[in-house]
Amino acid sequence: MSSPLAYVADPGNPWFSAQYLRDNSGTVLNALREHAELTGQSVLIAAAVAIPLAVAAYWFRRLTGPILAVTGVLYTVPSLALFAFVAPYLGTGTRTVVLGLVLYALLLIIRNTLAGLTQVPAEVRDAAEGMGYGRFGRLLRIDLPLALPGILTGLRLATVSTVALTTVGVLVGHGGLGQLILGGFRNNFYKAEILTGTVLCVLLALVLDLAIAGVGRLLTPWAARRVAA
Amino acid sequence: MNPLEQAFAWVNDPLNWTNPGGILDRLGEHLVISVAAVAIGCLVAWPLGLWLGHARRGGGLVVVLSNISLAIPVIALLTILPLTFLGFGRAPVIVALAVFAVPPLLATAHTGVLQADPEARDAALGMGLSSGQVLRRVELPLAVPYLAAGFRTAAVQVVATAALASFVNGGGLGQIISAGFGLGMAVGGGQILAGGVLVALLALLADLLLAAGERAVTPRPLRRARRGQAGRA
Numbered sequence: 001m002s003s004p005l006a007y008v009a010d011p012g013n014p015w016f017s018a019q020y021l022r023d024n025s026g027t028v029l030n031a032l033r034e035h036a037e038l039t040g041q042s043v044l045i046a047a048a049v050a051i052p053l054a055v056a057a058y059w060f061r062r063l064t065g066p067i068l069a070v071t072g073v074l075y076t077v078p079s080l081a082l083f084a085f086v087a088p089y090l091g092t093g094t095r096t097v098v099l100g101l102v103l104y105a106l107l108l109i110i111r112n113t114l115a116g117l118t119q120v121p122a123e124v125r126d127a128a129e130g131m132g133y134g135r136f137g138r139l140l141r142i143d144l145p146l147a148l149p150g151i152l153t154g155l156r157l158a159t160v161s162t163v164a165l166t167t168v169g170v171l172v173g174h175g176g177l178g179q180l181i182l183g184g185f186r187n188n189f190y191k192a193e194i195l196t197g198t199v200l201c202v203l204l205a206l207v208l209d210l211a212i213a214g215v216g217r218l219l220t221p222w223a224a225r226r227v228a229a
Numbered sequence: 230m231n232p233l234e235q236a237f238a239w240v241n242d243p244l245n246w247t248n249p250g251g252i253l254d255r256l257g258e259h260l261v262i263s264v265a266a267v268a269i270g271c272l273v274a275w276p277l278g279l280w281l282g283h284a285r286r287g288g289g290l291v292v293v294l295s296n297i298s299l300a301i302p303v304i305a306l307l308t309i310l311p312l313t314f315l316g317f318g319r320a321p322v323i324v325a326l327a328v329f330a331v332p333p334l335l336a337t338a339h340t341g342v343l344q345a346d347p348e349a350r351d352a353a354l355g356m357g358l359s360s361g362q363v364l365r366r367v368e369l370p371l372a373v374p375y376l377a378a379g380f381r382t383a384a385v386q387v388v389a390t391a392a393l394a395s396f397v398n399g400g401g402l403g404q405i406i407s408a409g410f411g412l413g414m415a416v417g418g419g420q421i422l423a424g425g426v427l428v429a430l431l432a433l434l435a436d437l438l439l440a441a442g443e444r445a446v447t448p449r450p451l452r453r454a455r456r457g458q459a460g461r462a
Contacts, residue, residue, distance in 0.1 A: 164301060171407070
């Protein structure tokens with residue numbers, strides 16, 4: 001163990017550096033926490049808005065076109081532009097980032113939820129009606145459970161892309177791990193910082209994706225059984 | 230003045246269009262970067278995707294590639310690539326965007342060939358066409374609507390992500406937004422909003438134009454509302 005004061009000839013600028021992680025664990029963990037929080041909030045809010053909209057599109061065929069068109073435009077608009085729209089009004093806080101990410105994630109959840117809802121077999125719907133289910137009863141007990149695979153696909157897609165997009169939040173100073181990535185670039189091209197941010201970002205996306213997939217398996221045991229059979 | 234009025238004032242100033250680093254400059258940079266990135270993406274992804282589809286191989290690879298690419302932040306590649314052998318300048322920006330253009334191009338080329346009517350392939354083989362001729366004269370023409378759909382997805386996505394090049398000072402319309410943030414919200418708010426509108430309009434315009442192109446090369450019976458998975462930025 002060398003003394004911390006020992007002269008180091010050339011620390012170099014490696015892509016991987018355990019030293020960097022040891023010295024900056026606080027910063028890294030804070031960035032990771034902010035990233036996870038921003039992603040979580042955005043996806044939850046997006047789901048809370050998108051799933052009712054998908055149900056509305058499912059119930060009222062006339063709304064399907066407009067809902068998909070508007071969210072499609074929001075999805076096509078670059079996230080940087082979404083942040084730029086919101087920032088002058090909400091300022092440079094986390095609210096700007098969350099709103100931008102929510103607007104972006106809507107389409108993925110709506111489209112997949114709607115796909116899940118529309119593939120509920122007509123016989124099942126007829127049977128539910130015959131058993132006396134009303135509109136809401138059918139939705140809660142029949143349609144939504146059967147649409148769960150679609151909803152979960154939408155949530156997974158939205159989560160993975162939101163994790164990647166949260167980094168764009170550096171524009172307003174709240175990019176989670178994006179702060180590390182761009183911070184490293186601006187801090188004299190500190191490779192270890194850039195790569196730490198990148199790797200953690202991809203890992204976070206992977207972990208959240210697997211977590212939602214796992215929850216999905218627990219919620220839809222019939223789907224797993226069907227695959228196994 | 231509220232931000233909207235500021236934005237109007239900013240766009241209405243002719244100098245903001247013609248100055249060095251003005252809208253026209255940035256638009257030119259944006260288009261050059263985007264076109265180069267999409268061209269490289271096509272050169273790499275189309276031959277590979279067509280061949281993989283023709284050989285009935287690599288389906289898993291295509292899926293894995295598009296899933297992984299979804300999880301990698303664009304900013305990561307934009308900051309990492311200049312530190313590699315590519316060096317600073319426009320090349321790393323173009324390569325970074327091209328990397329994200331490849332998965333949709335590859336996937337659509339692959340499915341485009343796979344979905345070609347097997348009876349048409351059999352008939353072509355029965356007529357004595359070689360494997361390469363089947364690919365060029367039967368499968369490729371049948372895959373054109375898919376190639377067009379993938380091209381649209383990839384190109385719109387590249388135009389959208391090119392705005393992020395401003396983070397590494399790579400030029401493009403995003404530069405207007407970051408310059409606005411540099412001025413602070415009180416002064417630059419209008420410029421930020423105006424830049425956002427310009428970036429958004431360009432992406433939507435690209436999507437509209439390419440949708441028309443996609444429609445033109447898709448035979449009428451196949452024209453259904455097949456919305457591409459545009460955008461990731």
